Amino acid sequence: MISYCTILALALGVLSAALASPSRPHSRPHNAFCRYLPTDAGWPTRADWDRLNNTVGGKLIRGEPLAQSCYWSFEDPAKCAQVRDGWGSNSLYYDDPVAVMSPFWLNNSCNPFLSSAGPKCTLDNIASYAINITDAATVIAGIEFARQNNIRLSIKNTGHDYLGRSTGKGSLALWTHNLRDVSVNMNYTSSKYSGPAVKIGAGMLAHEVANIIAKHGLRVAGGLCPSVGIAGGFSQNGGYGQLSSLYGLAADNTLEFEVVTTDLRHLIASPSTNADLYWALSGGGSGNYAVVLSQTVKAHPDGQIAGATFVFMSTNPTSFWSAIQAWYRLSPRFNLIPGFSASWIFSSGLFRLTAATLPGGTASDIDAILRDFYQAAQELDITFVARKTIVKPSFVELYDTLVPPSRADSSFPSNNTIGSRLVPAKVVQDNLTALLDVYRRILEDDTVPGMIAVGGTSNNVSHANVGVEPDSNAVLPAWRDALFSSSAAVSFAVDTSIEDLQFIQAKVNTWQDWVKALTPGSGSYINEATYDNPDWKLDYYGKNYERLLRVKEKYDRNFTLWQHTSVGADIYWQEDAEGRLCRV
Numbered sequence: 001m002i003s004y005c006t007i008l009a010l011a012l013g014v015l016s017a018a019l020a021s022p023s024r025p026h027s028r029p030h031n032a033f034c035r036y037l038p039t040d041a042g043w044p045t046r047a048d049w050d051r052l053n054n055t056v057g058g059k060l061i062r063g064e065p066l067a068q069s070c071y072w073s074f075e076d077p078a079k080c081a082q083v084r085d086g087w088g089s090n091s092l093y094y095d096d097p098v099a100v101m102s103p104f105w106l107n108n109s110c111n112p113f114l115s116s117a118g119p120k121c122t123l124d125n126i127a128s129y130a131i132n133i134t135d136a137a138t139v140i141a142g143i144e145f146a147r148q149n150n151i152r153l154s155i156k157n158t159g160h161d162y163l164g165r166s167t168g169k170g171s172l173a174l175w176t177h178n179l180r181d182v183s184v185n186m187n188y189t190s191s192k193y194s195g196p197a198v199k200i201g202a203g204m205l206a207h208e209v210a211n212i213i214a215k216h217g218l219r220v221a222g223g224l225c226p227s228v229g230i231a232g233g234f235s236q237n238g239g240y241g242q243l244s245s246l247y248g249l250a251a252d253n254t255l256e257f258e259v260v261t262t263d264l265r266h267l268i269a270s271p272s273t274n275a276d277l278y279w280a281l282s283g284g285g286s287g288n289y290a291v292v293l294s295q296t297v298k299a300h301p302d303g304q305i306a307g308a309t310f311v312f313m314s315t316n317p318t319s320f321w322s323a324i325q326a327w328y329r330l331s332p333r334f335n336l337i338p339g340f341s342a343s344w345i346f347s348s349g350l351f352r353l354t355a356a357t358l359p360g361g362t363a364s365d366i367d368a369i370l371r372d373f374y375q376a377a378q379e380l381d382i383t384f385v386a387r388k389t390i391v392k393p394s395f396v397e398l399y400d401t402l403v404p405p406s407r408a409d410s411s412f413p414s415n416n417t418i419g420s421r422l423v424p425a426k427v428v429q430d431n432l433t434a435l436l437d438v439y440r441r442i443l444e445d446d447t448v449p450g451m452i453a454v455g456g457t458s459n460n461v462s463h464a465n466v467g468v469e470p471d472s473n474a475v476l477p478a479w480r481d482a483l484f485s486s487s488a489a490v491s492f493a494v495d496t497s498i499e500d501l502q503f504i505q506a507k508v509n510t511w512q513d514w515v516k517a518l519t520p521g522s523g524s525y526i527n528e529a530t531y532d533n534p535d536w537k538l539d540y541y542g543k544n545y546e547r548l549l550r551v552k553e554k555y556d557r558n559f560t561l562w563q564h565t566s567v568g569a570d571i572y573w574q575e576d577a578e579g580r581l582c583r584v
Contacts, residue, residue, distance in 0.1 A: 034582040035152040035573075037170040038128055044149045049129065055141045059132040063098035063123050063173070065110035071121035084112045087494055088414055090227045094158035094205075097130035097175040098123070101414035103492075104501045105164045113495035125164065125579065127154050127173035133202075139174055139260040139291050143560065146172050147262075152581050153560055155287040157202055157232035160225070162418055163531040165233065165287055165563040169579035176232070177203040179293055184216050188296070190255060192271045196299040197255055202231045202292050206241075207399070214396040218299040221247045224343060224355065224457075226403055231295035236286035237527045238475050240485070242357040242402075243300075243395065244459040246339040248466030251283035251475050253298040259290035262560040271472075280551040284474030284544060285526065288566040289555050302394045306361035307402060308370060310387040312377065314349045319380040321440065324351060326376035328432055332425045335460035335483060337369060345455035348443045354455075355402045363389045415496070417504050418489040419512030420528035421519055422482035423456075431518055438514045442488050448507055449500045450492035458484040477542045478523035485525050486515055509533065531564040540565060 036042045053060035065071075067087075070080035086092045093101045100106065108114060109124040131142045146153040154168035157176045161167075179201035188197035198213055198220060207226035213219065220230070223241040228234045230250065239250030247253060256270035257278060267290070269278035280289050314320035324346060334340055342356040358366045367389055377384070392398040427435055439454045462480050463470055470480075488511045490504045509530050516522075516539070524533075526540040537545045548567040552559075559572035562581060573581045 034576065034580050035170065036150050037578065037580045040580075042150060043170075044145075044151065048145075048149060052131075052141065052145045055145075056131050056138045059134065059138060061097045061130045061132060061175070063127050063129055065121050065123055065126075066092065066096060066099050067110050067112035067115070068121045070112040070115040071110065072119040074121065080112060080115075087112060090158075090160075090414065093414060094160070094177055094227060094229075096159070097132065097177075098127040098156065098173055100126070100156070100159040100161055100164075100166050102162050102164070102417075103415055103496065104162075104417060104505055105167045108496070108498045108501060111495065114497070123169075125167045125169050127156065127168055127171040130156065130173035130175040132178055133174050133176045133291075133293075134178065136260050136266040136293060139293070140264050140266075142172055142174050143260070143262055143264060143291075147558075147560065152562070155291060155561070157229040158205065158227060160228050161233060161527075162416070163526070163529070163564050165566065168562075168581075169575075174291055176291070176293070177229070179203040181294070182209060182212050184213060184218065184299065185296075186216075188255065190270065190272065193255060193298060196301075197296050198299045199294055199296045200231045201294050202229060204230060206230050206234070207403075210396045210399055213299060214302060214394055216299075217302050219243065219302045219395040220297055220299050221250045221253045223250070224403060226399075230297070231292060233286035233527060235295060235297070236281055236283070236292065238283045238479060238525060239527075240457065240459050240461065240525070242341050242343075242355060242399070243339075243359065244461055245335070245337075245341045245465070246359050247298070247300055248468055249283065249461050249475055249479065250297070251473050252461070252466055252468045254278070254282045254473070255296045255298060257281050257290075257292055257296075258294040259292050261290045262556045262558065276551050277555055279472075280474050280548050282473035283476070284541065284548045284551070285566050288561050288563060288568075289552055291561075302396075304360060304362075304391065304393055305395050305398050306358045306363060306366040307390040307392070307398045308356040308366050308388065309353050309390075309402065310384050311350065311352045312382050312384050314351075315383070316381070319382060320349075320351070321436070323377050323380050323382045324439075325432065325436055326380070327351075327373055328428055328436065330373055330376075331456075331458055332428055332483060334369075334458040335425070335462075335465075338465075340369060341457070341459050343455070343457040345453050346443075347451065347453050357398065359395070361391075363391050415494060416489050416491050417501070417508050418487055418528050419508040419530050420485055420487040420524050421512060421515040422476075422478045422522045422524060423484055423486045423515070423519055424481050424522060425483040427518055428483060435515070435518055438511075438518065439488075441514070442511045445507065448490055448504060449496060450490040450504060453489055453491070455487045455489070456484040474541075474544050474548055476523050476525075476540065477544070478521075479525075482522065485528070487528055488512070488515075505530070505532075526565065529565075533565070536565040541567065 068074040069076040107124040110121040152171035154171040156166040181201040206222040235250040339359045343354040
């Protein structure tokens with residue numbers, strides 16, 4: 001995703017429709033063709049919801065718009081001011097059972113900065129109710145209720161999602177964020193792996209896991225953004241970070257999953273048990289095959305790690321773009337250095353190396369890697385406004401230096417839209433001028449209401465480099481040939497209108513296609529991609545798609561779980577104009 005959090009980090013920087021209807025007779029019409037919305041006659045009665053709440057031990061939560069205190073009939077000026085102050089805070093979203101971080105998917109129907117535009121505040125795309133998931137039994141109760149009452153089911157963990165996969169109008173959300181157990185097994189043994197492992201509850205954040213296991217002298221493959229859920233959409237969609245060139249993608253490190261399937265089975269999926277489901281969950285998409293309660297991953301011995309970061313500004317556009325060209329020309333070398341990873345981002349006026357990391361390296365090692373670029377920059381009269389080489393005795397200490405959790409809310413704002421493409425080395429070697437021309441066109445687009453940034457993350461996750469057998473998991477094959485992941489994103493104001501959000505989304509699709517034209521046969525990292533890409537099957541799943549579809553049909557044969565761009569999304573359900581799921 002550079003991780004989508006990285007893009008965001010460096011871009012310089014619902015009256016609720018979910019209210020239950022009055023109690024009425026339990027017998028009601030059943031529409032087999034569409035899932036019910038709260039406005040439909042078949043929507044569950046208040047008594048139905050009360051029974052569900054009793055079944056799950058009081059863990060049912062009615063969805064409420066975060067900013068309803070800013071709107072008429074719910075108006076509370078003091079509370080509204082608090083919401084406005086925290087509107088860009090990640091914790092506001094992952095601590096809420098239904099809210100997500102993307103204003104596009106919130107549809108800005110209840111934005112605290114737009115309350116003067118009208119009195120109405122609704123949930124819109126967001127779940128009407130959520131169950132605070134604490135175990136398999138609460139998941140099973142939620143699935144049964146959704147099926148019996150013909151309503152949509154959704155899964156929400158942190159809400160770190162820009163494709164609308166954690167949302168669903170009128171849905172019952174399975175909120176997994178409070179599954180927070182972490183246990184270390186220094187002697188995990190299976191047919192495929194023996195060594196240290198960590199079992200991670202679905203709700204644990206990356207920086208939380210990193211700090212806990214560091215006390216055991218271990219580290220795991222996580223993301224750059226500290227607030228992604230490792231066992232959630234991060235690993236299930238591939239997941240890359242600062243240690244990927246050494247250990248592979250997060251999906252390459254999975255050992256087993258604890259899940260509940262939509263036919264109400266509580267299962268373990270591993271290379272030896274329910275192996276097809278394990279394969280699909282390891283990189284083949286999140287929230288689509290089963291509900292993940294926990295994930296067990298490889299843990300690796302911790303140790304010294306070197307890092308570097310720098311920033312330079314554009315004082316002369318010709319020199320600035322020449323320096324960027326020099327950086328990209330040198331980038332193929334990065335994948336030849338064992339363990340080396342680099343994440344960067346730039347706008348029309350600034351280039352930032354967010355994080356270069358070298359596990360086991362020294363200051364002189366990482367300086368030597370970057371020496372040729374420093375020399376090129378000097379020859380171009382580029383002045384670094386910040387430049388630092390860092391060596392720490394453990395990964396978490398470097399991680400917290402480069403991406404301090406205390407600054408996560410300001411560094412990783414939610415008001416962003418992003419698209420991406422995996423770029424093979426051949427494009428840089430043979431067609432760099434065209435690639436940089438595309439980047440320049442993106443950054444010089446003055447029609448976009450927001451701040452534009454382009455970024456990249458270089459990780460060598462080839463099969464040979466990370467020791468993963470071909471087809472051993474469902475990771476998009478294009479990852480194995482990629483030199484870096486290229487991203488383009490827009491950061492926009494908190495009061496951006498829905499019309500402008502839609503315009504930005506269309507622009508990001510266009511930019512993604514521009515890079516796609518230069519990278520035929522490659523693909524995109526789905527966590528950083530767009531929901532309405534017409535070539536999503538090929539771009540996000542590649543040759544794995546048909547095999548993934550067979551897994552979907554086996555473990556969720558009624559397609560109870562549905563998301564945009566998820567495997568099978570186009571063959572069973574589609575959203576109508578009002579947002580309800582209807583049969584294709």
